[in-house]
Amino acid sequence: MSRAALALISLAAAALIAGLTVSIAAAPIVVAATPLAIVQAPAAHAYTGPGSCAAAACHGSIRPVPGSAILQTEYTTWIAQDRHARAAEVLSQPLSVRMAKILGLAAANSAPKCLGCHTLDAPAATQGRTFASEGVSCEACHGPASAWLGPHTTKTWTHAQSVQAGMFDTKDLVKRTEICLTCHLGTADKFVDHEMIAAGHPDLVFDLEAFSAAMPRHWRPVTEADPFAPVRSFIVGQLVHLRGSMERLARRAAAPAWPEYAELDCFACHHSLTRAEDSWRQRDADGARRPGDPALNVARWVTARHVLAAQDAKAATELSEVMAALERDASRRRPNDGQIAALTTRARSILDLAIARAITAKPEAATAARLLRAIAADAEDIATRGERAAEQAAMAMETLYLATAASDTALRPAFDELFQQFKNPSAYDPRRFVAQVKKIDAALPR
C-alpha cells in the first residue's frame, strides 16, 4: 500500500479513536494533497488489540461451544499454547539481549528490526483506544478489527462482509500462506539474513501444514464437506512458499550485498571436515558447480517439485530446467548480471498458474499417499541437496502421513528417529537420511 493511502487510513482511524462515530465507509474522504493521494478511504481500519476478542462468550471459552460455527476457544488456545503469544517476551530474553549487543541495537524489545515480526506492529495512528501489543496477536493475522469487531458478532453478518471491512482473508489459502510468510520467510522491510543468524537468530524454516498443526490450530481443519482440506493446504502451501522464496532470492540477488549467505546451503560452509574419501558433497556434485563453491539452498524446491509434478508433469519439467539453471548461476560467486532475476521471473510465472489450479483442485486420500510415496522414492536425490532439503522433505512426509492416516500412529517412532538426524545439522549424513526414509517407506500401508 502506498504511504499516502496508509496516511489516509491513519487519519480515518484517528477520527474513530477520537470517538467520532461517523461512518467513514458511507462518506468516502478524498484527499488531494498530491496526485498520488487521491484515494478513497474504504473504512477506518484500526487495531483493537487481543483483549477485545478474549471474552468467554466470544473467543475465550475454555471448551468448544456446542452448536457454534466456530470453536470459540481461539483466544484460550492462543494465550495458553501458541508461541505467537510469547513472541514479544522472547525479545527480552538473554538470547535476544545478546543478539542486540552483537548487532549494535540499543535493545531488542524496542528495535524496529525485531518488532516487525515479534509483535502486532501497528503504526501509532492505526492503534485503537483498546490497543495493546501482546506478541503476534489476533490482528497480526486477521487484520485490523475496528470496522468489523462489532458487526461480526451478529448472526446475519458474513465472512465476506468482514473482509470488506478490513478483515484479512485467512480462509483463502494463498493469502493465508502469504501472511505467515511475511514473518516466516520475510519481506523487503522485515527480514532475517545471515548477519542476524550469525548473531543468534534461528534460521527461518516453514511449511504451512506442519506449522499450522504446531501452532496449534485454533480452528477446525476438516469439515464433512472437505475431509482432505489439510492436503490442499499442504499443496498450496508448498507452491506459495516456493514462489515466495523465488521472490526473496530475486530481491537479495539484486542487492549490493549479494551473495546473501542465508540463500545458500548453510552446511556447504558449516559442516565439519572429513577425510577426503569420506566426503559425499564433492562426490555427489553433478559437475555443474565448481568444487568449493557453495550451493543454492533448494530446500523449498525438492518437495514442491513433486507437488507440481502430480498436477502437471510438463510444468514440473519446465520448472526443473529453470531451477537447474538457477542453481548453476546462484552458486557462482559472481552470477551473470540479470540472470537470477530472469530465471526467478520464469519460475514465478509457472508457479502462478500452478497455484491458481491448486486452489480449486479436489485432493483425496490417494493424492496424499501418492505424494508421500513420490517424495520417499526421491530420498537419494533429496539427501544430497543438503540438510535443509532433507529436513523440509521430512516435514512434508510427516504431514502427508498424518493426512492419510490421522488416527494411525504406528510410524511415530520412525519419524521421531528421522527428525533426530537434524538435531546436529553440521553432522548431517545423507546415507542415514536415506536409510531412515526407506524404513518409513517400507512400513507405509500399501
Ligand code: HEC
Ligand atoms: C522476518 C521476521 C523476523 C524478524 C525481523 C525477527 N524475527 Fe525473531 N523470529 C522470527 C520467527 C518466524 C521465529 C520463529 C522461528 C522458528 O522457530 O521457526 C523467530 C524466533 C526468534 C527467537 C527464538 C525464540 C525461541 O522461542 O526460541 C529469538 C530469540 C528471536 N527470534 C529474536 C529476534 C530478535 C532479537 C530480532 C531483531 C534483531 C528478531 N528476532 C527479528 C521472525 C523474525
Ligand code: HEC
Ligand atoms: C499466526 C496467525 C494467527 C493468529 C495470531 C490468530 N489467528 Fe485465528 N486463524 C488463523 C488461521 C490461518 C485460521 C484458519 C483460517 C480461517 O478460518 O480463517 C484462523 C481461524 C480463526 C477462527 C475461525 C474462523 C472460522 O470461520 O472458522 C477464529 C474465530 C479465529 N481464528 C480467531 C482468532 C483470535 C480470537 C485470535 C487471537 C486470540 C487469533 N485468531 C489469532 C491465523 C491466526
Ligand code: HEC
Ligand atoms: C507477525 C509475524 C508472524 C506471522 C504473521 C506469523 N508468525 Fe509464526 N511466528 C512468529 C514469531 C516471531 C515466532 C517465534 C515466537 C517465539 O518463539 O516465541 C513464530 C513462531 C511460530 C511457530 C512456532 C515455531 C517453533 O519452532 O515452534 C509456529 C508453528 C508458527 N509460528 C506458525 C505460523 C503460521 C502457521 C502462520 C500463518 C498462519 C504464522 N506463524 C504467522 C511470527 C509470525
Ligand code: HEC
Ligand atoms: C558461504 C558460506 C556460508 C554460508 C552458505 C552460511 N554461512 Fe553461516 N557463517 C559463515 C561464516 C564465514 C561465518 C562467520 C564465522 C566466524 O565469525 O568465525 C558464519 C557464521 C555463522 C553463525 C555463527 C557461528 C558462531 O559460532 O558464531 C551461524 C549460527 C551461522 N553462520 C549459521 C548459518 C546458517 C543457518 C546458514 C544458512 C541459512 C549459514 N550460516 C550459511 C559462512 C557461511
